[in-house]
Amino acid sequence: MQAIVLAAGEGTRMRPLSGSVPKPMLPVAEEPLVAHTARAAIEAGADELVLVVGYEADTVREYFGEEYAGIPVKYAIQEEQRGTADAVRAARDHIDGSFAVLNGDNLYDTAAVKRLLSNDPSVGTYRVDDPSNYGVISTEGDCVTGIVEKPDDPPTNLANTGAYVFPEEACDWLDVGESERGEFEITDVVERVISEYDVTAVEVKRWLDVGRPWELLKANEWKIAELERDVRGDVSEQAVLDGAVVVEEGATVKAGVTIEGPALIRSGASVGPNAYIRGTTLVDEEAKVGHSVEIKNSVLSPGATVGHLSYVGDSVLGRDVNFGAGTNVANLRHDDADIKFTVKGSRVSTDRRKFGVIAGDKAKTGINTSLTPGLKLSMGATTLPGEVVTRDK
Ligand code: TTP
Structure with a gap:
Protein backbone atom coordinates (compact mmCIF):
# COMPACT_ATOMS: atom_id res chain seq x y z
CA MET A 1 0.00 0.00 0.00
CA ARG A 212 5.50 23.74 18.95
CA PRO A 213 9.10 23.86 20.16
CA TRP A 214 8.63 21.93 23.40
CA GLU A 215 6.93 19.19 21.38
CA LEU A 216 10.16 18.85 19.40
CA LEU A 217 11.84 18.28 22.76
CA LYS A 218 9.20 15.66 23.57
CA ALA A 219 9.74 13.98 20.20
CA ASN A 220 13.43 13.71 21.00
CA GLU A 221 12.64 12.36 24.46
CA TRP A 222 10.61 9.62 22.75
CA LYS A 223 13.04 8.67 20.00
CA ILE A 224 16.33 9.04 21.85
CA ALA A 225 14.98 6.76 24.59
CA GLU A 226 14.50 4.04 21.96
CA LEU A 227 18.20 3.98 21.00
CA GLU A 228 20.45 1.16 22.09
CA ARG A 229 23.99 1.68 23.33
CA ASP A 230 26.43 1.89 20.43
CA VAL A 231 29.84 3.50 20.87
CA ARG A 232 31.90 3.96 17.72
CA GLY A 233 33.46 7.39 18.06
CA ASP A 234 36.70 8.46 19.68
CA VAL A 235 35.98 8.16 23.40
CA SER A 236 38.66 8.90 26.02
CA GLU A 237 39.43 6.12 28.49
CA GLN A 238 38.80 8.70 31.16
CA ALA A 239 35.19 9.29 30.07
CA VAL A 240 32.22 7.52 31.64
CA LEU A 241 29.36 6.47 29.39
CA ASP A 242 26.49 5.17 31.44
CA GLY A 243 23.53 3.32 29.89
CA ALA A 244 22.09 3.77 26.39
CA VAL A 245 24.65 6.17 24.98
CA VAL A 246 25.26 6.35 21.24
CA VAL A 247 28.50 7.95 20.07
CA GLU A 248 28.63 7.89 16.30
CA GLU A 249 31.79 7.35 14.33
CA GLY A 250 33.61 10.66 13.90
CA ALA A 251 32.37 12.05 17.24
CA THR A 252 34.82 12.86 20.05
CA VAL A 253 34.26 12.46 23.78
CA LYS A 254 37.18 13.83 25.80
CA ALA A 255 38.62 13.03 29.23
CA GLY A 256 36.55 13.58 32.33
CA VAL A 257 33.22 13.57 30.49
CA THR A 258 30.23 11.78 32.00
CA ILE A 259 27.28 10.94 29.77
CA GLU A 260 24.21 9.38 31.32
CA GLY A 261 22.07 7.77 28.64
CA PRO A 262 19.89 7.89 26.79
CA ALA A 263 21.97 10.30 24.74
CA LEU A 264 23.08 10.60 21.15
CA ILE A 265 26.37 12.20 20.15
CA ARG A 266 26.45 12.46 16.38
CA SER A 267 29.28 12.36 13.90
CA GLY A 268 31.62 15.35 13.98
CA ALA A 269 30.38 16.44 17.43
CA SER A 270 32.83 17.06 20.25
CA VAL A 271 32.15 16.85 23.99
CA GLY A 272 34.43 17.95 26.83
CA PRO A 273 36.78 17.75 28.52
CA ASN A 274 34.99 17.42 31.87
CA ALA A 275 31.46 17.89 30.56
CA TYR A 276 28.30 16.30 31.96
CA ILE A 277 25.46 15.22 29.69
CA ARG A 278 22.25 13.79 31.09
CA GLY A 279 18.54 13.47 30.45
CA THR A 280 17.62 12.68 26.87
CA THR A 281 20.11 14.79 24.98
CA LEU A 282 20.98 15.07 21.32
CA VAL A 283 24.31 16.60 20.37
CA ASP A 284 23.91 16.74 16.61
CA GLU A 285 26.53 16.72 13.86
CA GLU A 286 29.42 19.15 14.31
CA ALA A 287 27.96 20.51 17.58
CA LYS A 288 30.42 21.32 20.37
CA VAL A 289 30.04 21.03 24.12
CA GLY A 290 32.97 22.74 25.84
CA HIS A 291 34.94 22.25 29.03
CA SER A 292 32.90 21.80 32.22
CA VAL A 293 29.55 22.31 30.50
CA GLU A 294 26.39 20.58 31.73
CA ILE A 295 23.67 19.75 29.22
CA LYS A 296 20.43 18.20 30.39
CA ASN A 297 17.49 16.99 28.29
CA SER A 298 18.25 19.23 25.36
CA VAL A 299 18.76 19.31 21.62
CA LEU A 300 21.87 20.90 20.14
CA SER A 301 21.26 21.18 16.38
CA PRO A 302 24.10 20.75 13.88
CA GLY A 303 26.93 23.20 14.46
CA ALA A 304 25.64 24.54 17.80
CA THR A 305 28.36 25.38 20.35
CA VAL A 306 28.09 25.73 24.11
CA GLY A 307 31.20 27.39 25.55
CA HIS A 308 32.92 26.37 28.78
CA LEU A 309 31.32 26.59 32.21
CA SER A 310 27.76 26.81 30.88
CA TYR A 311 24.51 25.07 31.78
CA VAL A 312 21.77 24.24 29.28
CA GLY A 313 18.63 22.41 30.42
CA ASP A 314 15.37 21.43 28.66
CA SER A 315 16.24 23.60 25.69
CA VAL A 316 16.58 23.48 21.93
CA LEU A 317 19.49 25.26 20.26
CA GLY A 318 19.14 25.78 16.51
CA ARG A 319 21.87 25.40 13.91
CA ASP A 320 25.15 27.21 14.58
CA VAL A 321 23.92 28.77 17.81
CA ASN A 322 26.83 29.93 19.93
CA PHE A 323 26.44 30.18 23.70
CA GLY A 324 29.35 32.12 25.19
CA ALA A 325 31.26 30.86 28.20
CA GLY A 326 29.30 30.93 31.43
CA THR A 327 25.89 31.10 29.78
CA ASN A 328 23.31 29.77 32.21
CA VAL A 329 19.82 28.64 31.31
CA ALA A 330 17.19 28.62 34.06
CA ASN A 331 14.65 25.87 33.46
CA LEU A 332 12.51 26.02 36.59
CA ARG A 333 10.47 28.80 38.17
CA HIS A 334 10.68 29.61 41.87
CA ASP A 335 6.92 29.07 42.18
CA ASP A 336 7.16 25.70 40.39
CA ALA A 337 4.44 26.78 37.93
CA ASP A 338 4.32 25.38 34.41
CA ILE A 339 6.48 27.41 32.09
CA LYS A 340 4.89 29.51 29.37
CA PHE A 341 6.19 30.23 25.88
CA THR A 342 5.07 32.69 23.21
CA VAL A 343 3.59 31.04 20.12
CA LYS A 344 2.53 33.39 17.32
CA GLY A 345 2.17 36.27 19.77
CA SER A 346 0.20 34.45 22.48
CA ARG A 347 1.55 33.15 25.77
CA VAL A 348 0.72 29.47 26.12
CA SER A 349 1.53 26.92 28.76
CA THR A 350 4.06 24.28 27.79
CA ASP A 351 2.60 22.00 30.49
CA ARG A 352 6.17 21.55 31.66
CA ARG A 353 7.64 22.48 35.02
CA LYS A 354 11.08 22.25 33.47
CA PHE A 355 11.65 24.19 30.30
CA GLY A 356 14.57 26.34 29.28
CA VAL A 357 15.12 28.33 26.08
CA ILE A 358 14.54 28.00 22.37
CA ALA A 359 17.32 29.60 20.37
CA GLY A 360 16.92 30.20 16.64
CA ASP A 361 19.74 29.46 14.21
CA LYS A 362 22.93 31.50 14.69
CA ALA A 363 21.76 33.16 17.93
CA LYS A 364 24.75 34.14 20.11
CA THR A 365 25.04 34.86 23.79
CA GLY A 366 27.79 36.96 25.35
CA ILE A 367 29.79 35.46 28.21
CA ASN A 368 27.96 35.04 31.50
CA THR A 369 24.53 35.56 30.00
CA SER A 370 21.64 34.40 32.19
CA LEU A 371 18.49 33.22 30.44
CA THR A 372 15.16 32.86 32.26
CA PRO A 373 12.78 29.91 31.64
CA GLY A 374 10.58 29.87 28.50
CA LEU A 375 12.64 32.39 26.54
CA LYS A 376 12.89 32.60 22.81
CA LEU A 377 15.97 33.93 21.05
CA SER A 378 15.14 34.65 17.43
CA MET A 379 17.46 33.71 14.57
CA GLY A 380 20.72 35.61 14.85
CA ALA A 381 19.75 37.32 18.14
CA THR A 382 22.63 38.37 20.39
CA THR A 383 23.04 39.16 24.08
CA LEU A 384 25.63 41.29 25.83
CA PRO A 385 28.25 39.89 28.18
CA GLY A 386 26.69 39.51 31.61
CA GLU A 387 23.18 40.22 30.33
CA VAL A 388 20.22 38.87 32.29
CA VAL A 389 17.60 38.12 29.67
CA THR A 390 13.99 38.07 30.86
CA ARG A 391 12.17 38.88 27.60
CA ASP A 392 12.21 37.23 24.18
CA LYS A 393 14.77 38.68 21.79
P1 TTP B 1 -0.40 21.90 10.47
O1 TTP B 1 0.27 21.52 11.76
O2 TTP B 1 -1.79 22.38 10.51
O3 TTP B 1 0.48 22.98 9.70
P2 TTP B 1 2.04 23.27 9.77
O4 TTP B 1 2.78 21.99 9.88
O5 TTP B 1 2.44 24.14 8.64
O6 TTP B 1 2.26 24.06 11.13
P3 TTP B 1 1.76 25.53 11.61
O7 TTP B 1 0.30 25.41 11.87
O8 TTP B 1 2.56 25.71 12.84
O9 TTP B 1 2.11 26.54 10.57
O10 TTP B 1 -0.34 20.65 9.47
C1 TTP B 1 -0.51 19.31 9.82
C2 TTP B 1 0.26 18.45 8.85
O11 TTP B 1 -0.26 18.53 7.53
C3 TTP B 1 1.70 18.83 8.73
O12 TTP B 1 2.41 17.63 8.56
C4 TTP B 1 1.76 19.68 7.49
C5 TTP B 1 0.68 19.09 6.64
N1 TTP B 1 -0.03 20.04 5.79
C6 TTP B 1 0.23 20.05 4.44
O13 TTP B 1 1.06 19.29 3.93
N2 TTP B 1 -0.47 20.92 3.65
C7 TTP B 1 -1.41 21.76 4.15
O14 TTP B 1 -2.00 22.53 3.38
C8 TTP B 1 -1.66 21.74 5.57
C9 TTP B 1 -2.68 22.68 6.19
C10 TTP B 1 -0.95 20.87 6.35
Whole structure:
Protein backbone atom coordinates (compact mmCIF):
# COMPACT_ATOMS: atom_id res chain seq x y z
CA MET A 1 0.00 0.00 0.00
CA GLN A 2 1.16 3.55 -0.70
CA ALA A 3 1.69 5.95 2.17
CA ILE A 4 1.02 9.63 1.50
CA VAL A 5 2.95 11.70 4.02
CA LEU A 6 1.93 15.34 4.37
CA ALA A 7 5.01 17.50 4.74
CA ALA A 8 4.28 20.72 2.88
CA GLY A 9 4.05 22.97 5.92
CA GLU A 10 6.48 25.55 7.23
CA GLY A 11 5.50 25.09 10.85
CA THR A 12 4.84 28.68 11.84
CA ARG A 13 4.18 27.68 15.46
CA MET A 14 7.62 26.11 15.54
CA ARG A 15 9.39 29.44 14.94
CA PRO A 16 12.17 30.39 15.33
CA LEU A 17 13.36 26.79 14.86
CA SER A 18 11.57 26.49 11.50
CA GLY A 19 13.14 29.75 10.32
CA SER A 20 15.59 28.11 7.94
CA VAL A 21 14.74 24.42 8.29
CA PRO A 22 11.16 23.35 7.53
CA LYS A 23 9.50 21.73 10.54
CA PRO A 24 9.40 18.22 9.04
CA MET A 25 13.21 18.38 8.70
CA LEU A 26 13.99 19.40 12.29
CA PRO A 27 16.17 16.89 14.15
CA VAL A 28 14.59 14.10 16.16
CA ALA A 29 17.31 11.72 17.37
CA GLU A 30 19.27 10.56 14.32
CA GLU A 31 16.77 11.59 11.63
CA PRO A 32 14.49 14.47 10.73
CA LEU A 33 10.99 14.43 12.20
CA VAL A 34 9.24 13.34 8.99
CA ALA A 35 11.64 10.43 8.51
CA HIS A 36 10.28 8.83 11.69
CA THR A 37 6.75 9.03 10.27
CA ALA A 38 7.95 7.59 6.97
CA ARG A 39 9.80 4.77 8.75
CA ALA A 40 6.72 3.87 10.82
CA ALA A 41 4.78 3.55 7.54
CA ILE A 42 7.52 1.46 5.91
CA GLU A 43 7.91 -0.82 8.93
CA ALA A 44 4.13 -1.22 8.90
CA GLY A 45 4.30 -2.51 5.32
CA ALA A 46 3.95 0.55 3.04
CA ASP A 47 5.59 -0.21 -0.30
CA GLU A 48 5.76 3.28 -1.76
CA LEU A 49 6.12 6.69 -0.17
CA VAL A 50 4.50 9.79 -1.64
CA LEU A 51 5.77 12.90 0.11
CA VAL A 52 3.65 16.00 -0.26
CA VAL A 53 6.11 18.87 -0.11
CA GLY A 54 5.88 22.64 -0.50
CA TYR A 55 7.76 24.92 1.88
CA GLU A 56 11.53 24.35 1.37
CA ALA A 57 10.64 21.29 -0.72
CA ASP A 58 14.21 20.74 -1.87
CA THR A 59 15.45 20.10 1.67
CA VAL A 60 12.99 17.22 1.97
CA ARG A 61 13.79 15.87 -1.51
CA GLU A 62 17.52 15.95 -0.89
CA TYR A 63 17.13 13.91 2.25
CA PHE A 64 14.83 11.20 0.91
CA GLY A 65 15.96 11.00 -2.72
CA GLU A 66 14.24 8.53 -5.04
CA GLU A 67 14.42 5.60 -2.65
CA TYR A 68 14.25 5.48 1.11
CA ALA A 69 14.61 2.47 3.45
CA GLY A 70 14.24 0.15 0.48
CA ILE A 71 11.05 1.56 -1.06
CA PRO A 72 10.50 4.05 -3.89
CA VAL A 73 9.74 7.69 -3.04
CA LYS A 74 7.62 10.02 -5.13
CA TYR A 75 6.92 13.69 -4.60
CA ALA A 76 3.81 15.80 -4.98
CA ILE A 77 4.11 19.56 -4.83
CA GLN A 78 1.58 21.61 -2.92
CA GLU A 79 2.57 25.18 -3.75
CA GLU A 80 0.32 26.81 -1.21
CA GLN A 81 -0.79 25.29 2.10
CA ARG A 82 -4.51 25.25 1.52
CA GLY A 83 -5.44 22.38 3.79
CA THR A 84 -4.93 18.68 4.30
CA ALA A 85 -7.49 17.56 1.65
CA ASP A 86 -5.74 19.89 -0.80
CA ALA A 87 -2.41 18.29 0.16
CA VAL A 88 -3.72 14.79 -0.63
CA ARG A 89 -5.25 16.18 -3.84
CA ALA A 90 -1.77 17.27 -4.88
CA ALA A 91 -0.73 13.60 -4.68
CA ARG A 92 -3.81 12.29 -6.51
CA ASP A 93 -2.04 11.46 -9.77
CA HIS A 94 0.32 9.11 -7.93
CA ILE A 95 -2.41 7.16 -6.16
CA ASP A 96 -3.06 3.60 -7.23
CA GLY A 97 -5.33 1.49 -5.00
CA SER A 98 -6.14 1.98 -1.32
CA PHE A 99 -3.75 4.43 0.31
CA ALA A 100 -2.61 5.52 3.75
CA VAL A 101 -2.32 9.17 4.76
CA LEU A 102 -0.13 10.30 7.65
CA ASN A 103 0.77 13.71 9.02
CA GLY A 104 4.47 14.25 8.44
CA ASP A 105 4.85 16.07 11.74
CA ASN A 106 3.25 13.38 13.91
CA LEU A 107 4.95 10.44 15.60
CA TYR A 108 2.97 7.21 15.71
CA ASP A 109 3.79 3.85 17.24
CA THR A 110 4.60 1.42 14.46
CA ALA A 111 2.29 -1.34 15.74
CA ALA A 112 -0.67 1.04 15.38
CA VAL A 113 0.30 2.00 11.83
CA LYS A 114 0.53 -1.71 11.04
CA ARG A 115 -3.02 -2.26 12.36
CA LEU A 116 -4.17 0.79 10.41
CA LEU A 117 -2.76 -0.57 7.14
CA SER A 118 -4.29 -3.99 7.69
CA ASN A 119 -7.79 -2.57 8.38
CA ASP A 120 -8.70 -0.89 5.13
CA PRO A 121 -10.35 1.65 5.40
CA SER A 122 -9.45 2.96 8.85
CA VAL A 123 -8.83 6.00 11.03
CA GLY A 124 -6.23 6.26 13.80
CA THR A 125 -7.54 7.48 17.16
CA TYR A 126 -5.79 8.42 20.38
CA ARG A 127 -7.39 8.58 23.81
CA VAL A 128 -6.98 12.01 25.46
CA ASP A 129 -8.28 13.52 28.70
CA ASP A 130 -9.63 16.68 27.11
CA PRO A 131 -10.65 16.16 23.48
CA SER A 132 -12.16 19.63 22.98
CA ASN A 133 -9.04 20.89 21.16
CA TYR A 134 -8.93 18.02 18.68
CA GLY A 135 -10.89 16.50 15.89
CA VAL A 136 -13.00 13.96 17.78
CA ILE A 137 -13.98 10.54 16.45
CA SER A 138 -17.30 8.88 17.30
CA THR A 139 -17.46 5.10 17.21
CA GLU A 140 -19.85 2.19 17.59
CA GLY A 141 -17.76 -0.78 18.61
CA ASP A 142 -14.72 -0.59 16.30
CA CYS A 143 -16.59 1.26 13.59
CA VAL A 144 -16.16 4.99 13.01
CA THR A 145 -19.52 6.78 12.90
CA GLY A 146 -18.51 10.43 12.84
CA ILE A 147 -15.82 13.08 13.08
CA VAL A 148 -16.23 16.57 14.50
CA GLU A 149 -13.67 19.40 14.83
CA LYS A 150 -12.95 20.84 18.28
CA PRO A 151 -16.43 20.27 19.75
CA ASP A 152 -17.65 22.05 22.91
CA ASP A 153 -19.30 18.82 23.95
CA PRO A 154 -17.04 15.99 22.73
CA PRO A 155 -18.95 12.75 22.02
CA THR A 156 -15.91 10.60 22.96
CA ASN A 157 -12.36 11.14 24.14
CA LEU A 158 -10.88 9.74 20.93
CA ALA A 159 -8.74 12.35 19.16
CA ASN A 160 -8.15 12.16 15.42
CA THR A 161 -4.44 11.46 14.84
CA GLY A 162 -4.36 12.45 11.18
CA ALA A 163 -3.68 8.84 10.17
CA TYR A 164 -6.03 7.17 7.71
CA VAL A 165 -6.38 4.43 5.16
CA PHE A 166 -8.74 5.40 2.35
CA PRO A 167 -10.17 3.38 -0.53
CA GLU A 168 -9.01 4.45 -4.00
CA GLU A 169 -12.51 5.83 -4.61
CA ALA A 170 -11.76 8.58 -2.07
CA CYS A 171 -9.61 10.21 -4.78
CA ASP A 172 -12.92 11.33 -6.31
CA TRP A 173 -13.97 12.92 -3.02
CA LEU A 174 -10.97 15.17 -2.45
CA ASP A 175 -12.57 18.25 -4.02
CA VAL A 176 -14.25 19.31 -0.79
CA GLY A 177 -15.67 22.79 -0.12
CA GLU A 178 -13.73 25.43 1.79
CA SER A 179 -14.11 25.26 5.57
CA GLU A 180 -14.90 28.18 7.87
CA ARG A 181 -11.19 28.74 8.44
CA GLY A 182 -10.65 28.86 4.67
CA GLU A 183 -9.01 25.45 4.21
CA PHE A 184 -9.83 22.26 2.36
CA GLU A 185 -10.02 19.78 5.19
CA ILE A 186 -9.39 16.07 5.08
CA THR A 187 -12.06 15.57 7.75
CA ASP A 188 -14.66 16.28 5.03
CA VAL A 189 -13.16 13.41 3.02
CA VAL A 190 -13.29 11.20 6.12
CA GLU A 191 -17.01 12.01 6.51
CA ARG A 192 -17.69 10.87 2.98
CA VAL A 193 -15.70 7.66 3.42
CA ILE A 194 -17.61 6.92 6.65
CA SER A 195 -20.90 7.37 4.85
CA GLU A 196 -19.96 4.89 2.09
CA TYR A 197 -17.75 2.34 3.86
CA ASP A 198 -17.34 0.53 7.17
CA VAL A 199 -14.33 2.35 8.60
CA THR A 200 -12.37 0.76 11.45
CA ALA A 201 -11.23 2.89 14.37
CA VAL A 202 -7.66 1.87 15.22
CA GLU A 203 -6.40 3.03 18.58
CA VAL A 204 -2.90 4.44 18.47
CA LYS A 205 -1.19 3.71 21.79
CA ARG A 206 1.50 6.35 21.45
CA TRP A 207 1.12 9.51 19.43
CA LEU A 208 2.69 12.95 19.38
CA ASP A 209 1.69 15.92 17.29
CA VAL A 210 4.81 18.04 16.94
CA GLY A 211 3.66 21.60 16.41
CA ARG A 212 5.50 23.74 18.95
CA PRO A 213 9.10 23.86 20.16
CA TRP A 214 8.63 21.93 23.40
CA GLU A 215 6.93 19.19 21.38
CA LEU A 216 10.16 18.85 19.40
CA LEU A 217 11.84 18.28 22.76
CA LYS A 218 9.20 15.66 23.57
CA ALA A 219 9.74 13.98 20.20
CA ASN A 220 13.43 13.71 21.00
CA GLU A 221 12.64 12.36 24.46
CA TRP A 222 10.61 9.62 22.75
CA LYS A 223 13.04 8.67 20.00
CA ILE A 224 16.33 9.04 21.85
CA ALA A 225 14.98 6.76 24.59
CA GLU A 226 14.50 4.04 21.96
CA LEU A 227 18.20 3.98 21.00
CA GLU A 228 20.45 1.16 22.09
CA ARG A 229 23.99 1.68 23.33
CA ASP A 230 26.43 1.89 20.43
CA VAL A 231 29.84 3.50 20.87
CA ARG A 232 31.90 3.96 17.72
CA GLY A 233 33.46 7.39 18.06
CA ASP A 234 36.70 8.46 19.68
CA VAL A 235 35.98 8.16 23.40
CA SER A 236 38.66 8.90 26.02
CA GLU A 237 39.43 6.12 28.49
CA GLN A 238 38.80 8.70 31.16
CA ALA A 239 35.19 9.29 30.07
CA VAL A 240 32.22 7.52 31.64
CA LEU A 241 29.36 6.47 29.39
CA ASP A 242 26.49 5.17 31.44
CA GLY A 243 23.53 3.32 29.89
CA ALA A 244 22.09 3.77 26.39
CA VAL A 245 24.65 6.17 24.98
CA VAL A 246 25.26 6.35 21.24
CA VAL A 247 28.50 7.95 20.07
CA GLU A 248 28.63 7.89 16.30
CA GLU A 249 31.79 7.35 14.33
CA GLY A 250 33.61 10.66 13.90
CA ALA A 251 32.37 12.05 17.24
CA THR A 252 34.82 12.86 20.05
CA VAL A 253 34.26 12.46 23.78
CA LYS A 254 37.18 13.83 25.80
CA ALA A 255 38.62 13.03 29.23
CA GLY A 256 36.55 13.58 32.33
CA VAL A 257 33.22 13.57 30.49
CA THR A 258 30.23 11.78 32.00
CA ILE A 259 27.28 10.94 29.77
CA GLU A 260 24.21 9.38 31.32
CA GLY A 261 22.07 7.77 28.64
CA PRO A 262 19.89 7.89 26.79
CA ALA A 263 21.97 10.30 24.74
CA LEU A 264 23.08 10.60 21.15
CA ILE A 265 26.37 12.20 20.15
CA ARG A 266 26.45 12.46 16.38
CA SER A 267 29.28 12.36 13.90
CA GLY A 268 31.62 15.35 13.98
CA ALA A 269 30.38 16.44 17.43
CA SER A 270 32.83 17.06 20.25
CA VAL A 271 32.15 16.85 23.99
CA GLY A 272 34.43 17.95 26.83
CA PRO A 273 36.78 17.75 28.52
CA ASN A 274 34.99 17.42 31.87
CA ALA A 275 31.46 17.89 30.56
CA TYR A 276 28.30 16.30 31.96
CA ILE A 277 25.46 15.22 29.69
CA ARG A 278 22.25 13.79 31.09
CA GLY A 279 18.54 13.47 30.45
CA THR A 280 17.62 12.68 26.87
CA THR A 281 20.11 14.79 24.98
CA LEU A 282 20.98 15.07 21.32
CA VAL A 283 24.31 16.60 20.37
CA ASP A 284 23.91 16.74 16.61
CA GLU A 285 26.53 16.72 13.86
CA GLU A 286 29.42 19.15 14.31
CA ALA A 287 27.96 20.51 17.58
CA LYS A 288 30.42 21.32 20.37
CA VAL A 289 30.04 21.03 24.12
CA GLY A 290 32.97 22.74 25.84
CA HIS A 291 34.94 22.25 29.03
CA SER A 292 32.90 21.80 32.22
CA VAL A 293 29.55 22.31 30.50
CA GLU A 294 26.39 20.58 31.73
CA ILE A 295 23.67 19.75 29.22
CA LYS A 296 20.43 18.20 30.39
CA ASN A 297 17.49 16.99 28.29
CA SER A 298 18.25 19.23 25.36
CA VAL A 299 18.76 19.31 21.62
CA LEU A 300 21.87 20.90 20.14
CA SER A 301 21.26 21.18 16.38
CA PRO A 302 24.10 20.75 13.88
CA GLY A 303 26.93 23.20 14.46
CA ALA A 304 25.64 24.54 17.80
CA THR A 305 28.36 25.38 20.35
CA VAL A 306 28.09 25.73 24.11
CA GLY A 307 31.20 27.39 25.55
CA HIS A 308 32.92 26.37 28.78
CA LEU A 309 31.32 26.59 32.21
CA SER A 310 27.76 26.81 30.88
CA TYR A 311 24.51 25.07 31.78
CA VAL A 312 21.77 24.24 29.28
CA GLY A 313 18.63 22.41 30.42
CA ASP A 314 15.37 21.43 28.66
CA SER A 315 16.24 23.60 25.69
CA VAL A 316 16.58 23.48 21.93
CA LEU A 317 19.49 25.26 20.26
CA GLY A 318 19.14 25.78 16.51
CA ARG A 319 21.87 25.40 13.91
CA ASP A 320 25.15 27.21 14.58
CA VAL A 321 23.92 28.77 17.81
CA ASN A 322 26.83 29.93 19.93
CA PHE A 323 26.44 30.18 23.70
CA GLY A 324 29.35 32.12 25.19
CA ALA A 325 31.26 30.86 28.20
CA GLY A 326 29.30 30.93 31.43
CA THR A 327 25.89 31.10 29.78
CA ASN A 328 23.31 29.77 32.21
CA VAL A 329 19.82 28.64 31.31
CA ALA A 330 17.19 28.62 34.06
CA ASN A 331 14.65 25.87 33.46
CA LEU A 332 12.51 26.02 36.59
CA ARG A 333 10.47 28.80 38.17
CA HIS A 334 10.68 29.61 41.87
CA ASP A 335 6.92 29.07 42.18
CA ASP A 336 7.16 25.70 40.39
CA ALA A 337 4.44 26.78 37.93
CA ASP A 338 4.32 25.38 34.41
CA ILE A 339 6.48 27.41 32.09
CA LYS A 340 4.89 29.51 29.37
CA PHE A 341 6.19 30.23 25.88
CA THR A 342 5.07 32.69 23.21
CA VAL A 343 3.59 31.04 20.12
CA LYS A 344 2.53 33.39 17.32
CA GLY A 345 2.17 36.27 19.77
CA SER A 346 0.20 34.45 22.48
CA ARG A 347 1.55 33.15 25.77
CA VAL A 348 0.72 29.47 26.12
CA SER A 349 1.53 26.92 28.76
CA THR A 350 4.06 24.28 27.79
CA ASP A 351 2.60 22.00 30.49
CA ARG A 352 6.17 21.55 31.66
CA ARG A 353 7.64 22.48 35.02
CA LYS A 354 11.08 22.25 33.47
CA PHE A 355 11.65 24.19 30.30
CA GLY A 356 14.57 26.34 29.28
CA VAL A 357 15.12 28.33 26.08
CA ILE A 358 14.54 28.00 22.37
CA ALA A 359 17.32 29.60 20.37
CA GLY A 360 16.92 30.20 16.64
CA ASP A 361 19.74 29.46 14.21
CA LYS A 362 22.93 31.50 14.69
CA ALA A 363 21.76 33.16 17.93
CA LYS A 364 24.75 34.14 20.11
CA THR A 365 25.04 34.86 23.79
CA GLY A 366 27.79 36.96 25.35
CA ILE A 367 29.79 35.46 28.21
CA ASN A 368 27.96 35.04 31.50
CA THR A 369 24.53 35.56 30.00
CA SER A 370 21.64 34.40 32.19
CA LEU A 371 18.49 33.22 30.44
CA THR A 372 15.16 32.86 32.26
CA PRO A 373 12.78 29.91 31.64
CA GLY A 374 10.58 29.87 28.50
CA LEU A 375 12.64 32.39 26.54
CA LYS A 376 12.89 32.60 22.81
CA LEU A 377 15.97 33.93 21.05
CA SER A 378 15.14 34.65 17.43
CA MET A 379 17.46 33.71 14.57
CA GLY A 380 20.72 35.61 14.85
CA ALA A 381 19.75 37.32 18.14
CA THR A 382 22.63 38.37 20.39
CA THR A 383 23.04 39.16 24.08
CA LEU A 384 25.63 41.29 25.83
CA PRO A 385 28.25 39.89 28.18
CA GLY A 386 26.69 39.51 31.61
CA GLU A 387 23.18 40.22 30.33
CA VAL A 388 20.22 38.87 32.29
CA VAL A 389 17.60 38.12 29.67
CA THR A 390 13.99 38.07 30.86
CA ARG A 391 12.17 38.88 27.60
CA ASP A 392 12.21 37.23 24.18
CA LYS A 393 14.77 38.68 21.79
P1 TTP B 1 -0.40 21.90 10.47
O1 TTP B 1 0.27 21.52 11.76
O2 TTP B 1 -1.79 22.38 10.51
O3 TTP B 1 0.48 22.98 9.70
P2 TTP B 1 2.04 23.27 9.77
O4 TTP B 1 2.78 21.99 9.88
O5 TTP B 1 2.44 24.14 8.64
O6 TTP B 1 2.26 24.06 11.13
P3 TTP B 1 1.76 25.53 11.61
O7 TTP B 1 0.30 25.41 11.87
O8 TTP B 1 2.56 25.71 12.84
O9 TTP B 1 2.11 26.54 10.57
O10 TTP B 1 -0.34 20.65 9.47
C1 TTP B 1 -0.51 19.31 9.82
C2 TTP B 1 0.26 18.45 8.85
O11 TTP B 1 -0.26 18.53 7.53
C3 TTP B 1 1.70 18.83 8.73
O12 TTP B 1 2.41 17.63 8.56
C4 TTP B 1 1.76 19.68 7.49
C5 TTP B 1 0.68 19.09 6.64
N1 TTP B 1 -0.03 20.04 5.79
C6 TTP B 1 0.23 20.05 4.44
O13 TTP B 1 1.06 19.29 3.93
N2 TTP B 1 -0.47 20.92 3.65
C7 TTP B 1 -1.41 21.76 4.15
O14 TTP B 1 -2.00 22.53 3.38
C8 TTP B 1 -1.66 21.74 5.57
C9 TTP B 1 -2.68 22.68 6.19
C10 TTP B 1 -0.95 20.87 6.35
